[in-house]
Amino acid sequence: MDIQTLTKQLKDLQRRLHVFGHAMGVLEYDAETAAPRQSEAGRGETVGLLSQLRYEELTSEGTRELLESALAQREALDPQTAREAEELHRDFKKTVCIPKEEVVAYTVLVNRASSVWHQAKENNDFASFRPCLEELVETSARFAGYQDSGRHPYDVMLDDFEPGLDRGYLDDYFGRLRKELVPLIHAVSSATQPDTGWLRGSYPAAGQEKLAKRVMAMMRVDESRCALGRSEHPFTTNFNNRDVRITTHYYEDNLLSSLYSVVHEGGHALYELGVADELQYGCLGGGVSMGVHESQSRLCENMLGRSLPFMEALLPVLEESFPGRFRNVTPQQLYRAVNMSIPSLIRTEADELTYSMHIMVRYELEKAMFDGSLKVAELPYAWSELYGKYLGVRPEKDSEGVLQDVHWSGGSFGYFPSYSIGSAYAAQFYDAMAKDVKIDEALREGDFTPINAWLDDRIHRHGGMLKPKELMLAATGKPFDASHYTEYLKKKYVALYQL
Amino acid sequence: MDIQTLTKQLKDLQRRLHVFGHAMGVLEYDAETAAPRQSEAGRGETVGLLSQLRYEELTSEGTRELLESALAQREALDPQTAREAEELHRDFKKTVCIPKEEVVAYTVLVNRASSVWHQAKENNDFASFRPCLEELVETSARFAGYQDSGRHPYDVMLDDFEPGLDRGYLDDYFGRLRKELVPLIHAVSSATQPDTGWLRGSYPAAGQEKLAKRVMAMMRVDESRCALGRSEHPFTTNFNNRDVRITTHYYEDNLLSSLYSVVHEGGHALYELGVADELQYGCLGGGVSMGVHESQSRLCENMLGRSLPFMEALLPVLEESFPGRFRNVTPQQLYRAVNMSIPSLIRTEADELTYSMHIMVRYELEKAMFDGSLKVAELPYAWSELYGKYLGVRPEKDSEGVLQDVHWSGGSFGYFPSYSIGSAYAAQFYDAMAKDVKIDEALREGDFTPINAWLDDRIHRHGGMLKPKELMLAATGKPFDASHYTEYLKKKYVALYQL
Structure with a gap:
């Protein structure tokens, strides 16, 4: 031929x-x-x-x-x-x-x-x-x-979600997180929490939807190519770079839940919207892996969306969506409120600092199930033990424990680690981007344009052309190194909680 | 085999x-x-x-x-x-x-x-x-x-939407409507219109959606099998008897538009929801024809939904959705407001009395296009002439005339007549049902259960098993006869406008 x-x-x-x-x-x-x-x-x-x-x-x-x-x-x-x-x-x-x-x-x-x-x-x-x-x-x-x-079956599964990942790699990775983060988490949980009473109250869904669209506009998520829907749990789905969907759930008693889900899913959307036209409709026409995808969502949600400079852009928009409610709030107050860290039971509601501990629990359980050392029947007990060990909390019922996530019911084993790896990728991307882009300035102005330009050039446009390891090297000039992530968290939370 | x-x-x-x-x-x-x-x-x-x-x-x-x-x-x-x-x-x-x-x-x-x-x-x-x-x-x-x-090509198309329909049949049908209804329409348009100023004002979409769901509940449209969505133009679509969708559009300055679109689409939905389980996923597993489908929607919208007894059930629900707005309105006032008849330009907004004239215009134009007596270029002029003749109004621009409907752009020629035939079927079904069911009582109580039971038994459950003519005979005991329709309209509008 x-x-x-x-x-x-x-x-x-x-x-x-x-x-x-x-x-x-x-x-x-x-x-x-x-x-x-x-x-x-x-x-x-x-x-x-x-x-x-x-x-x-x-x-x-x-x-x-x-x-x-x-x-x-x-x-x-x-x-x-x-x-x-x-x-x-x-x-x-x-x-x-x-x-x-x-x-x-x-x-x-x-x-x-x-x-x-x-x-x-x-x-x-x-x-x-x-x-x-x-x-x-x-x-x-x-x-x-x-x-x-x-190969070991769990290694096969891990590689499926994040090419190049296996147990050896993750044991080392999670070992470092455990060593660096567990003491910090314990220190934060005994520190004084900020007063966030001013945030309480009812936020009608219509106002939250208006806010969500304003935030998408600040992120430069093109509404003519990305629709915002409603669902029980927020998610992103994509068909091509002119048809991406993000969803959220409006809880009238919790403004931050929908707000940050939109910033998170907006990060996924920016990735898909940025994949080059010539890759569309083919097998490389989307994000390259779950880990890199999660890096884009968590970069937007946490490193950009929960930063102090972004609070300056966000406050007027909050006030516009809920007149009178944010008039006397300072950027610093908002910054502390959106960065509260408290060990909790539910992964999807976890703060940035404790998030990877939730993943680590799931990783250890999956690994043990597939090497035969843990029976499915023993899961609830093992779950509780690990939560106690890493987070200091234990579920009172399985619906808040081992039954909380959808993944296993869909047969997705080996998926969870990419959530944590993605957060760590994000920190390395951020540090590289900070050398080229005036990030804080863009955030303060509430305009992601220069940020997106860097991400598009280094990450988004390539779609599946570069494998995760190649992409990391090309984008940041270095192989993946989790210390960007642990250093970022330590610096941020030591300052936030004055440790 | x-x-x-x-x-x-x-x-x-x-x-x-x-x-x-x-x-x-x-x-x-x-x-x-x-x-x-x-x-x-x-x-x-x-x-x-x-x-x-x-x-x-x-x-x-x-x-x-x-x-x-x-x-x-x-x-x-x-x-x-x-x-x-x-x-x-x-x-x-x-x-x-x-x-x-x-x-x-x-x-x-x-x-x-x-x-x-x-x-x-x-x-x-x-x-x-x-x-x-x-x-x-x-x-x-x-x-x-x-x-x-x-066969004549237009007859082939007519038969496609409504098996058994052809030009001979429709010439006779529309001839009767013209003779019976045109004088009535002229009489109504010179009669005194009721004062409906009390209905003006703004109705927030959230309240209208709540109302729509209440009305669906009264109609016994099962929400677990039929979802309500939003779209530019209302429509119904169905995949099986456990998955039907209806949509509406909320205009904040027009309460009746969305309300009656929900009752109309709810009628289509009841048909699809009622098709027997054993017919599902096969070629008989939906409504048998466009005409019979439209009979179910227009029966609900007009004969049931715009009846005086239903106003008694509807008023408290309106008041509940928009507190204080309907406190001093009587069922008779509401009845007159939802049954105003004024010759107008737009088919989808036409009242019950003038509706079939809109269809007749389209039928005559389609017929003439396919027998070669009318060129496409001449359509706008011919459109205006026929609207002037039957309705006494003429469009000032083509967007309110020949360009208003989506059908022709989709290649659907021969579709329109089924809208009118459906209204006429509805009248005959109603008359047959009235012999068995205490319709007014059910409407007054805001509970379609006995009505649906009759419709399910005679029409819905059969899906595509019986052809339209067979269905009409089986359900009503008689072949189709348009006089049920003309008599119904004459009786209703003579009383409403005291002619």
């Missing part, structure tokens, strides 16, 4: 795979934001068939021949197509090794697990979820074995 | 067709309710490929053989499967006769026409839409010729 035909066929294959992904993605977005409760069964049917069609497309003999031909002629392909062929082949290998019946059975299991978990969480009943979870763990381990029988 | 295998394959085919329809439907719903403005191109790509996959599934050699085999063994199939095979074959024949390139070209044309029409309407510029419309008329006529070269 000549190179032109080969290239065209590779692009066509990606377009078709993209179409199935797009349709399934919209069905899922709709499920979270708009669909009536009983719509689940019908959607399951449709998503099931679409994923089967995608599976067939990806694993067909034609695809195999095409990809083998592409890898054989790799040198003759243009760099983007060569990298696409590599990624497609990775996806092909990962998928084709799992028998189709098992893929279908797994889809059915995940569907079921989702509603069982919802019910279990609502009823605070881990026992009812346990059999599902056992089956999910067992299936995930089996699939990892199909994919790479020479 | 044995009957069991044949039946299973027919069901499998329908499931696959349903899945493509479901995915495309959700993409469209999302486009109207949630997607950002620039998402159009990506969605076009995806809908294009999905509709191609559906086309290939429906027109494959395998499908042809399956359907021929099914029709040959029709007698041995169970009645539902036999009827499904008949409908599938109708769809197959209608589709396979059009060459694939022409289907694809048509999809592209309709996509383009949609944005050209939007722009033309905004700019009040018919000339810019004219070439598109000419191409759409020409293509539709050509396709109708492929589908049935022995």
Whole structure:
């Protein structure tokens, strides 16, 4: 096959795979934001068939021949197509090794697990979820074995969410965090907390929505390409760089919850909106990994969105959205309020300092489940022990403990660590950016333009072209180093709590 | 092939067709309710490929053989499967006769026409839409010729939206309406209008949404199976009887607009929610025709929702949603306000009495376009002439005239008459139901339960099993007779305006 035909066929294959992904993605977005409760069964049917069609497309003999031909002629392909062929082949290998019946059975299991978990969480009943979870763990381990029988199954899973990650790497990483952060967390929890009584009260959803849109505008998240929706839990989804969605949940008694979820999801959105046009509709047309994605959201949420200079831009906008409520608040007061650190039970509500401890608990539990040293039945107890050890708090019920996250019910094991790694990436990106960009000035003016320009150039536009490690090196000139993260947290929290 | 295998394959085919329809439907719903403005191109790509996959599934050699085999063994199939095979074959024949390139070209044309029409309407510029419309008329006529070269193309189109409808039938129908209603419309427009100043003012969207949900509850539209969304124009869409969506648009200066759109779309929703479980995911698993669908929405909106007894249930709910605003309003005052009849230019805002005249204008224009007696270029003038003749008003600009409706830009010719026929069906259904159900009592109590029970039994549960004419006969004991409709309107409006 000549190179032109080969290239065209590779692009066509990606377009078709993209179409199935797009349709399934919209069905899922709709499920979270708009669909009536009983719509689940019908959607399951449709998503099931679409994923089967995608599976067939990806694993067909034609695809195999095409990809083998592409890898054989790799040198003759243009760099983007060569990298696409590599990624497609990775996806092909990962998928084709799992028998189709098992893929279908797994889809059915995940569907079921989702509603069982919802019910279990609502009823605070881990026992009812346990059999599902056992089956999910067992299936995930089996699939990892199909994919790479020479590696530990949990390493296979970790690499799936963040290429290059494994247990050795994470043991070292979390070991450093534990050593640096646990003492700091203990010191902060015995320090005096600021008075935030002025923040209490009721904030109507309509005002919060207006505020959210103002904040998106400050971040330069283009509304004509990124919609803001409502869902139970905030999330971002993307179909291409002209169609990104972020969602939030307005709690009328908690202004900060929706506000910072919008800044967080806005960071994810900026990444997707910035991916270059020429990568769209192909397998490199989105963020490269979960870890790098989370770096962009947590950079926006914490390092930029919870900074003192940003408080100067945010205060007038808050006052505009809720007239009279912020008239006498100073930037320093707001800064202290949005940076309160208190060890707590729920990961998604955790502050910046304690966040990675929540992840560490999950990492240790996942690792132990997949090396066989921890049974699913023992999870609630082990969960409580680790929370006690790292955070000094223990859940009174499983709905606030082991049942709190959606991930395991979806079969996503090895996902959590990328949340913490992402925060650490963010600190290194920030330090590199600070050399080139007047960050504080941009934040004070409430205009992310110069910040986005740097991020676009170093990170966003590349989409999946550079692997996470390559991207880190290219963007910051150095390999990943977690000390940027620990130093940042120590400096910030020592000053905040005057330790 | 044995009957069991044949039946299973027919069901499998329908499931696959349903899945493509479901995915495309959700993409469209999302486009109207949630997607950002620039998402159009990506969605076009995806809908294009999905509709191609559906086309290939429906027109494959395998499908042809399956359907021929099914029709040959029709007698041995169970009645539902036999009827499904008949409908599938109708769809197959209608589709396979059009060459694939022409289907694809048509999809592209309709996509383009949609944005050209939007722009033309905004700019009040018919000339810019004219070439598109000419191409759409020409293509539709050509396709109708492929589908049935022995019939007049407009008859083929009419039959597509409402099986059994043709020009002869409609000439007679509209002739009767003209004779009975035009004099009444003229009499009403010179009668004294009620004072509705008390209804003016601002109604915040949040209150209107609360009201909409209360009204849905009174109608017994199950919220766990039917979601309420927001869009530019209200519409209903359905995926199965556990997943129906209705939308509305809240105008803060117009309470009745959203209120009655919810009652109207709620009527469509009740139909879809009532279709029997055993018909789901198959080609009979929805309302049987546009006309019967419209009968259900207009029955709810006008005959039930604008009745005097319903005002007694509605008033306290209005007062609850907008405290203090309706305290001194009587049911009679509200009844007169929601039934004002004034000849106007915009179909979607037309009152019950004048509505069918709007349809008649469109019917006569479509008929003339397809028998060649009217050129597209002459439409604006002909439009104005007919509005002057039947309604006594003429548009000052095309955006309020020939450019107002979306239908033609989507290639839907022959669709409009079903709106009027539906209103007439509704009157006959109402008269039959009134013999069995204490309608006024149910309305006065604000509880549609007994009404829905009758409609479910006679109409909803049958889905597409009975063709419109069969359904009318089975439900009311008589063939369709438009005099129910004209008598209803005459009686109601003579009393309202004391003529």
